[in-house]
Amino acid sequence: MNFTLHIWRQSSADSEGHFETYEARNIPGEASFLEMLDILNDSLVTDGKEPVAFDHDCREGICGSCGMMINGRAHGPGRKQATCDARMRMFEDGQSITVEPWRAKPFPVIKDLMVDRRAFDRIIQAGGFISARTNAIPEANAIPVSKPAADEAMDAAACIGCGACVAACPNSSAMLFVAAKVSHLALLPQGQIERGDRVQRMVAQMDKEGFGNCSNNYACEAECPKEISVTHIARMNREFLRAKIYER
Amino acid sequence: MVLDSKIPEGPIEKKWTNHRFSMKLVNPSNRRKYSIIVVGTGLAGASAAASLADLGYKVLSFSYHESPRRAHSIAAQGGINAPKNYANDGDSIYRLFYDTLKGGDYRAREANVYRLAEVSGSIIDQCVAQGVPFARDYAGYLDTRSFGGAQVSRTFYARGQTGQQLLLGAYSALSRQIGAGQVIFYDRREMLDLVVVDEQARGIICRNLKNGAIESYAADAIVLATGGYGNTFFLSTMAKASNATAIWRAYKKGAAFANPCYTQIHPTCIPVGGEYQSKLTLMSESLRNDGRIWVPKKAGDLRRPNEVPEEERDYYLERMYPSFGNLVPRDVASRRAKEMCDNGFGVGPTKTAVYLDFSDAINRNGKKWIEEKYGNLFDMYHEITAENPYKTPMRIFPAMHYTMGGLWVDYNLMSTIPGLFVIGEANFSDHGANRLGASALMQGLADGYFVLPYTLPNYLASHSFKKIFAEQPEFKEIFSAVNAGTKKLLSIRGKTTVTDIHRELGKVMWEDAGMGRNAKGLKHALKRIPEIREKFWNDANVIGESGSVNLELEKAGRVADFLELSELLAADALHREESCGGHFREEHQTPAGEAKRNDKKFAYVAAWEYTGAGRKPVLHKEPLKFEYVKPSERSYK
Numbered sequence: 001m002n003f004t005l006h007i008w009r010q011s012s013a014d015s016e017g018h019f020e021t022y023e024a025r026n027i028p029g030e031a032s033f034l035e036m037l038d039i040l041n042d043s044l045v046t047d048g049k050e051p052v053a054f055d056h057d058c059r060e061g062i063c064g065s066c067g068m069m070i071n072g073r074a075h076g077p078g079r080k081q082a083t084c085d086a087r088m089r090m091f092e093d094g095q096s097i098t099v100e101p102w103r104a105k106p107f108p109v110i111k112d113l114m115v116d117r118r119a120f121d122r123i124i125q126a127g128g129f130i131s132a133r134t135n136a137i138p139e140a141n142a143i144p145v146s147k148p149a150a151d152e153a154m155d156a157a158a159c160i161g162c163g164a165c166v167a168a169c170p171n172s173s174a175m176l177f178v179a180a181k182v183s184h185l186a187l188l189p190q191g192q193i194e195r196g197d198r199v200q201r202m203v204a205q206m207d208k209e210g211f212g213n214c215s216n217n218y219a220c221e222a223e224c225p226k227e228i229s230v231t232h233i234a235r236m237n238r239e240f241l242r243a244k245i246y247e248r
Numbered sequence: 249m250v251l252d253s254k255i256p257e258g259p260i261e262k263k264w265t266n267h268r269f270s271m272k273l274v275n276p277s278n279r280r281k282y283s284i285i286v287v288g289t290g291l292a293g294a295s296a297a298a299s300l301a302d303l304g305y306k307v308l309s310f311s312y313h314e315s316p317r318r319a320h321s322i323a324a325q326g327g328i329n330a331p332k333n334y335a336n337d338g339d340s341i342y343r344l345f346y347d348t349l350k351g352g353d354y355r356a357r358e359a360n361v362y363r364l365a366e367v368s369g370s371i372i373d374q375c376v377a378q379g380v381p382f383a384r385d386y387a388g389y390l391d392t393r394s395f396g397g398a399q400v401s402r403t404f405y406a407r408g409q410t411g412q413q414l415l416l417g418a419y420s421a422l423s424r425q426i427g428a429g430q431v432i433f434y435d436r437r438e439m440l441d442l443v444v445v446d447e448q449a450r451g452i453i454c455r456n457l458k459n460g461a462i463e464s465y466a467a468d469a470i471v472l473a474t475g476g477y478g479n480t481f482f483l484s485t486m487a488k489a490s491n492a493t494a495i496w497r498a499y500k501k502g503a504a505f506a507n508p509c510y511t512q513i514h515p516t517c518i519p520v521g522g523e524y525q526s527k528l529t530l531m532s533e534s535l536r537n538d539g540r541i542w543v544p545k546k547a548g549d550l551r552r553p554n555e556v557p558e559e560e561r562d563y564y565l566e567r568m569y570p571s572f573g574n575l576v577p578r579d580v581a582s583r584r585a586k587e588m589c590d591n592g593f594g595v596g597p598t599k600t601a602v603y604l605d606f607s608d609a610i611n612r613n614g615k616k617w618i619e620e621k622y623g624n625l626f627d628m629y630h631e632i633t634a635e636n637p638y639k640t641p642m643r644i645f646p647a648m649h650y651t652m653g654g655l656w657v658d659y660n661l662m663s664t665i666p667g668l669f670v671i672g673e674a675n676f677s678d679h680g681a682n683r684l685g686a687s688a689l690m691q692g693l694a695d696g697y698f699v700l701p702y703t704l705p706n707y708l709a710s711h712s713f714k715k716i717f718a719e720q721p722e723f724k725e726i727f728s729a730v731n732a733g734t735k736k737l738l739s740i741r742g743k744t745t746v747t748d749i750h751r752e753l754g755k756v757m758w759e760d761a762g763m764g765r766n767a768k769g770l771k772h773a774l775k776r777i778p779e780i781r782e783k784f785w786n787d788a789n790v791i792g793e794s795g796s797v798n799l800e801l802e803k804a805g806r807v808a809d810f811l812e813l814s815e816l817l818a819a820d821a822l823h824r825e826e827s828c829g830g831h832f833r834e835e836h837q838t839p840a841g842e843a844k845r846n847d848k849k850f851a852y853v854a855a856w857e858y859t860g861a862g863r864k865p866v867l868h869k870e871p872l873k874f875e876y877v878k879p880s881e882r883s884y885k
């Protein structure tokens with residue numbers, strides 16, 4: 001298959017970026033999107049040109065490193081997919097493909113398609129945990145957890161921290177990411193003690209990082225590779241309200 | 249070099265308890281005066297950094313990833329073992345100890361393996377307390393399943409994402425400490441060398457991957473938790489960036505490298521599609537609980553799987569191993585699959601695959617049941633191959649997956665360099681010549697949560713430490729060497745891409761030092777590796793500059809190390825004139841084609857000492873003694 005690629009090139013955080021056009025030739029349909037970029041990069045290197053920089057690692061949709069806007073869609077056209085899961089057979093032969101980095105103020109570009117997503121880590125550092133010290137813990141089966149609660153917590157915990165929700169949102173809101181973690185821990189008995197404090201600290205950090213507000217657009221859920229549901233946002237809002245009431 | 253394993257005296261079930269009591273302690277108010285560098289934030293590194301910080305030490309944590317949560321551990325699917333005996337099916341610490349030692353084909357230390365089994369129960373407790381959403385039954389208690397090579401149900405899991413959930417647990421503990429200022433996390437830093445001062449590991453030199461700056465960091469002890477070296481084979485199930493640089497450079501600074509030839513091939517991966525392929529995808533071996541492996545009875549059968557009638561299928565594992573069936577250990581399942589394909593029974597377009605069929609399980613328990621257990625794996629398979637595994641059997645083939653070898657460590661997890669500790673997949677300690685499924689996660693977390701937090705403080709309490717500065721000569725010297733190394737890579741300016749050279753190395757390794765090894769092939773590899781290395785240093789095209797993000801430069805540094813490590817791997821494989829676990833020498837097999845050990849000559853750990861560039865490494869042997877389990881032929885019939 002052949003493709004015409006319009007790829008965002010930006011040499012560093014403070015430089016101006018621009019699109020460059022490349023032709024990708026003889027790409028097998030089974031190749032993943034990232035393997036297609038590998039092939040392009042190999043040809044660039046062979047021609048003595050600088051390859052396109054992008055983040056990736058596991059290449060099986062679990063580490064959350066990859067992430068690009070492909071034809072305006074976070075992680076490309078497929079549903080339930082990270083960028084590395086996308087295969088070239090999903091595109092049409094001869095198609096033009098535009099590739100850009102996540103566009104959001106709290107995710108500054110590092111180079112080309114690589115962005116800085118440390119804001120997510122800082123939100124977790126602010127409270128996205130249960131303060132269980134090593135070894136200061138009860139026996140695992142001492143506290144049963146109902147299967148539905150455990151299953152729903154697992155649904156929320158499946159978030160890979162890729163940032164597609166932010167990139168897809170017109171307001172660059174991080175609500176889905178934050179809600180997934182708040183929900184995961186609020187659903188479990190182990191997470192109860194710190195419940196109120198956790199949600200307040202995480203939301204405060206989220207605001208401090210400059211993520212926008214949620215206007216119920218739901219583009220986040222549509223583009224999330226792990227199908228994190230917006231119902232978690234509703235739960236987070238309840239958690240937040242509950243924390244405020246308890247405070248008073 | 250002296251290899252002192254420091255195994256404590258006493259009966260095996262008392263060793264760890266006694267040792268813990270005999271170790272020295274650091275007074276709580278003195279702990280913050282010590283600083284510890286932990287390289288890596290996978291299960292081993294994140295759990296160690298969080299636990300040491302919990303104790304009050306100042307921890308400096310490093311990773312080439314931007315976020316600790318992206319470490320390769322995130323990709324583990326199947327589960328984690330612990331002998332909780334919740335299934336009431338006869339499990340115990342002793343049985344897990346026995347299974348792990350036998351699974352490793354009697355090439356691991358009894359004392360280490362026993363301790364691993366002993367502390368593993370606490371890991372589950374710890375993870376549950378952190379909020380890891382393990383699978384549960386309807387009464388709300390933890391569910392378990394049986395997993396590759398075990399006859400008891402001792403594997404805890406979180407759907408097909410166990411590694412992810414365990415890592416997110418350890419990451420949350422680490423994040424808590426970063427938030428509290430007890431851990432400083434240095435993101436996108438690649439450790440490129442180790443600094444030894446007065447025979448103590450005291451620092452590291454890193455490249456800041458964002459701006460190319462070379463940076464020095466000093467501490468009182470160093471922990472490497474940098475994962476395995478499976479990417480030596482180019483195609484593997486490892487994440488793309490996984491590499492051996494940290495352990496390899498430590499080896500060149502004096503840390504012995506143990507059993508480099510013990511590598512594990514995983515039986516259930518999606519077969520290679522073409523040259524473009526950048527990595528191989530694992531299909532969790534938990535699938536073997538419900539999937540049945542078969543090939544057509546007739547060689548070269550071109551029919552589609554659903555057209556092959558039941559009686560014309562050879563469920564060869566069930567036929568050869570009636571009691572373990574499809575659940576035989578990985579090395580056995582892998583070799584049998586290769587044999588089937590070598591003999592012309594392979595299926596699929598490339599004829600290098602066997603079927604993994606779920607139709608029986610779907611008929612028995614329904615599609616929904618399968619979906620709940622393996623949904624994400626089935627989706628992943630579907631996405632990659634465009635075939636629906638609910639309807640047609642999966643095609644699978646073995647792939648490079650895990651490395652049991654690694655830096656040599658004593659019972660305290662300390663390498664031959666004082667103050668340099670090595671944990672997780674990066675060390676060689678507990679799996680012998682073959683690792684059982686669901687026990688890498690167990691070992692990484694055991695090391696990080698429950699072993700190192702005792703043994704490392706003991707080291708701190710029993711040594712004195714000179715004040716050091718990252719500006720002193722020992723640092724400056726290595727700093728300059730690292731700088732020069734980077735310049736050298738950038739000055740090659742040849743024509744072959746680094747990826748092509750890596751792929752070439754991978755082919756040699758897979759063919760000559762992969763699943764089936766023999767003297768001829770290994771000698772061929774030992775001839776080819778230096779040639780490829782020479783090609784690299786003369787003709788690699790390493791583009792760009794050192795002062796900014798440069799992914800090609802990062803890749804080149806890693807491949808340069810693989811090109812050296814691969815030679816040690818092949819030499820170790822050639823010297824080990826026996827078959828054991830994942831190391832299968834075709835010259836040494838039983839008439840039934842099983843691995844044939846030579847306990848008289850090879851019941852030892854092979855620890856290699858670096859002696860300088862271009863010189864042959866020196867072999868040191870740590871004899872293995874078995875007082876509790878008598879080595880026998882590892883039979884799964």
Ligand SMILES: Cc1cc2nc3c(=O)[nH]c(=O)nc-3n(C[C@H](O)[C@H](O)[C@H](O)COP(=O)(O)OP(=O)(O)OC[C@H]3O[C@@H](n4cnc5c(N)ncnc54)[C@H](O)[C@@H]3O)c2cc1C
Pocket residue numbers: 287288289290291292293310311312313318319320321322323324325326327328410411437438439440473474475476485486487490491493494530649650671672673674685686687688689690692
């Ligand atoms: C696909 C797959 C599935 C698996 N499934 C299972 C399973 O079900 N059960 C099981 O028990 N095991 C499983 N394993 C094995 C297990 O996942 C690994 O052995 C284990 O996670 C390794 O953990 P680690 O902490 O030692 O290293 P890793 O998780 O590999 O972490 C290495 C860390 O070191 C850092 N690092 C490395 N080098 C440097 C450097 N030079 N400078 C700075 N940082 C560096 C990396 O950034 C990373 O943070 C699986 C493995 C694979 C590949």
Ligand code: SF4
Pocket residue numbers: 158159160161162163164165166176177180220223224225226227228
């Ligand atoms: S919620 Fe979904 S889109 Fe957002 S970070 Fe998590 S996995 Fe990515």
Ligand code: FES
Pocket residue numbers: 055056057058059060061062063064065066067082083084085
């Ligand atoms: S590379 Fe890991 S999720 Fe895409």
